[in-house]
Amino acid sequence: MNDRAVLIVDDEPDIRSLLQEILEDEGYAVSTADTAAAAQACVEESRPDLVLLDIWMPDTDGISLLKAWKQAGLLSFPVIMISGHGTVETAVEATRHGAVDFIEKPLSLAKLLLTVEKALSEAVQTHSTGQNGGGVLRRLPLLLGVSDYVKGLREQLDEQSSRNDSLLLIGESGSGRVLFAQHAHDRNPGLNGRFVQLRCDTLSSTHAHRELYGDESAGAVSMGYLESAAGGTLFLTDVELLPVAAQQALLQAVEHQGFTRVGGSNRIPFRARLVASSRHELNLAVRSGVLDAALARHLSSEIIHIQPLREHPEDIPALLEGFVDWHVEVEGLAYRHFTVSAQNRLRNLDWPGNLLELKNLVQRVLLLGGPSEIEVPEINRVLGIVVSSDTTLALRHDLPLREARADFERQYLLRCLAETQGNIGDLAKHVGMERTHLYRKLRSLDIDLDKVRE
Numbered sequence: 169m170n171d172r173a174v175l176i177v178d179d180e181p182d183i184r185s186l187l188q189e190i191l192e193d194e195g196y197a198v199s200t201a202d203t204a205a206a207a208q209a210c211v212e213e214s215r216p217d218l219v220l221l222d223i224w225m226p227d228t229d230g231i232s233l234l235k236a237w238k239q240a241g242l243l244s245f246p247v248i249m250i251s252g253h254g255t256v257e258t259a260v261e262a263t264r265h266g267a268v269d270f271i272e273k274p275l276s277l278a279k280l281l282l283t284v285e286k287a288l289s290e291a292v293q294t295h296s297t298g299q300n301g302g303g304v305l306r307r308l309p310l311l312l313g314v315s316d317y318v319k320g321l322r323e324q325l326d327e328q329s330s331r332n333d334s335l336l337l338i339g340e341s342g343s344g345r346v347l348f349a350q351h352a353h354d355r356n357p358g359l360n361g362r363f364v365q366l367r368c369d370t371l372s373s374t375h376a377h378r379e380l381y382g383d384e385s386a387g388a389v390s391m392g393y394l395e396s397a398a399g400g401t402l403f404l405t406d407v408e409l410l411p412v413a414a415q416q417a418l419l420q421a422v423e424h425q426g427f428t429r430v431g432g433s434n435r436i437p438f439r440a441r442l443v444a445s446s447r448h449e450l451n452l453a454v455r456s457g458v459l460d461a462a463l464a465r466h467l468s469s470e471i472i473h474i475q476p477l478r479e480h481p482e483d484i485p486a487l488l489e490g491f492v493d494w495h496v497e498v499e500g501l502a503y504r505h506f507t508v509s510a511q512n513r514l515r516n517l518d519w520p521g522n523l524l525e526l527k528n529l530v531q532r533v534l535l536l537g538g539p540s541e542i543e544v545p546e547i548n549r550v551l552g553i554v555v556s557s558d559t560t561l562a563l564r565h566d567l568p569l570r571e572a573r574a575d576f577e578r579q580y581l582l583r584c585l586a587e588t589q590g591n592i593g594d595l596a597k598h599v600g601m602e603r604t605h606l607y608r609k610l611r612s613l614d615i616d617l618d619k620v621r622e
Contacts, residue, residue: 172288173214176200177207177230178222178250183273187220189607190277191284193617204228211237216245218288220271223251223262231262238266246287250275269390277370279379285364286396309490310344310523311351313483317475321348324472329355334442334467338449339474341590342522345445346405348474352443353401359441361400366393368404369591373411380417383430392429394421397440404444407467408453409591412460419463442467447589477519477526484526485511491530501534506542513544517551520586528616578613585615592617 174196176187184200191198199216201207204227210216223230230249237243249262252273262270268287271280311322325348328335335352337345346365353363371379382392393402404410410418421427421438428435444467446453453459477484488506495501506514519525533542533550581599588594596603610617 172217173197173199174284175207175210175216175219177202177204177219177225177233179203179225180222183222183275186607187275187280189611190280192611193607194281195616196284204230204233207233208236211242215242218245218284219247220284221247221249221267223249231265234262234265234267248283248287270388276372276375276379279372279375281370282364282366282379282393282396283390286391308344308347308494308527310347310487312486312490313480314486315480315483317480318483321472321474325352326355328352328470329357331470332356332358332441333469334444336450336468336471337443337445337474338447338471339445340447340476340522341586342520342524343474343476344523345474346403348472349401349403349443349445353403353441356401356441359400361398361440362396363401363403364393364397364440365403365405368406368408368410368414369593371411371414373413376411376414377417378430380414380421381427381429381436384432389429389432394418394427394438394440395429395436399439400441401443402440404442404467406446406589406591407444408446408448408450408459410459415460415463419460419466422463422466477522478517481515484515487523487526488514488530491527492534495531495534499531501531502537504534504538504540504542507544509544510542510547513547521582574613577609578615581610581613581615585617590617 174191176184176191176198177200178184178187179202181202184202188198188200199210201210202225204225207219207221211219221230221234230251234243234247234249237247243266246268247266249267249270250273251270269283271283311318311325329352335349337348339345350363353359378392380392380394382395383390417427422442424438426435426437450459450464450468454461454464485506488511492503492505496503514526514529521528529550533546536550538546581595584595584598588598592603592606596606599606601609
């Protein structure tokens with residue numbers, strides 16, 4: 169879970185609400201302000217890690233507030249300006265007074281997430297100290313177990329540490345594809361750049377070139393995904409969902425080993441390693457016409473198949489121990505131990521959410537607390553809250569009506585998310601809800617969309 173604090177300053181309630189829901193789904197701790205005065209109070213009370221600052225507000229404009237923070241020595245955090253009526257001159261002025269980037273409305277989700285991640289990453293590199301900064305959060309221990317599959321997967325990923333050709337990870341949602349991609353990136357000594365993740369279903373078809381290549385005008389430069397990953401890894405999550413325009417732009421950059429920013433003239437070399445993930449073999453997407461055949465070939469130099477957890481249940485005891493240790497070390501939860509009978513109970517489940525579902529169950533058990541030994545009755549109680557492995561949804565008759573309804577809605581949405589493979593657009597159509605309301609509902613039910621998608 170990301171604990172970076174983001175302050176959103178915008179006088180439009182719908183914009184504030186939407187940005188808050190999206191960023192909280194990404195794991196950020198989000199606060200909001202509707203005026204410059206409210207933003208000033210938030211900054212004085214608790215310094216954020218990043219501010220999204222609207223330019224036009226009813227009391228004081230965003231650039232004036234930015235200037236005031238800079239003059240008062242308060243600008244120890246990156247500021248991203250947002251506006252629906254911005255000009256090149258406005259962007260240049262905001263940059264001159266300390267803003268790190270500028271985003272125009274209507275906001276692109278893909279551009280927003282990339283800009284926020286980039287700003288926070290660069291802020292850590294700039295301001296980290298030897299005491300606390302520069303450390304890497306301990307990765308989830310997914311390569312644990314005794315099966316031949318896990319042993320073979322370790323060997324395959326280790327072999328990737330000396331390669332820079334493309335890599336394709338094929339596996340179900342929740343199987344840890346992004347974490348395996350990060351593992352391949354971290355262990356590759358030939359990479360000195362960042363690990364940049366692009367969720368292909370969030371990329372705008374209309375602005376595909378700008379989001380991939382970046383743009384520049386009047387001296388103001390905004391990097392796209394390809395440039396942000398230079399010297400490192402660009403990870404394409406669910407590549408079969410990449411819009412056609414984005415496929416063409418990416419393929420052109422790969423084939424010509426370079427690209428030109430929108431509005432620019434200088435050619436920029438493409439120097440990132442491409443790692444992609446898919447839930448199915450890419451030839452299926454090619455045959456159905458949703459993925460370009462040439463791009464599929466470029467992305468398939470090396471292929472690693474990630475098995476669903478139900479196919480290697482003998483690894484569950486080691487994974488349970490690893491997840492417990494991780495939650496104790498990283499989240500400060502009290503240590504507890506799964507008995508052999510509890511481990512066997514969990515080994516006999518189907519785990520539609522795979523490794524991430526198992527990890528979430530461990531977290532819930534530790535959060536609820538109890539005796540040092542975790543027994544089968546406790547597992548059975550928790551399984552009434554987590555997604556049922558049955559084809560029907562478990563009804564909680566031991567709860568008041570409101571809580572039972574919320575529990576049923578949570579199970580229902582988790583099951584639908586599994587069926588739609590974490591695609592929020594497909595989920596919205598399936599349940600008949602508008603996206604903004606759906607984001608709000610998921611958040612109210614404590615459903616972490618990011619974890620479901622991995």
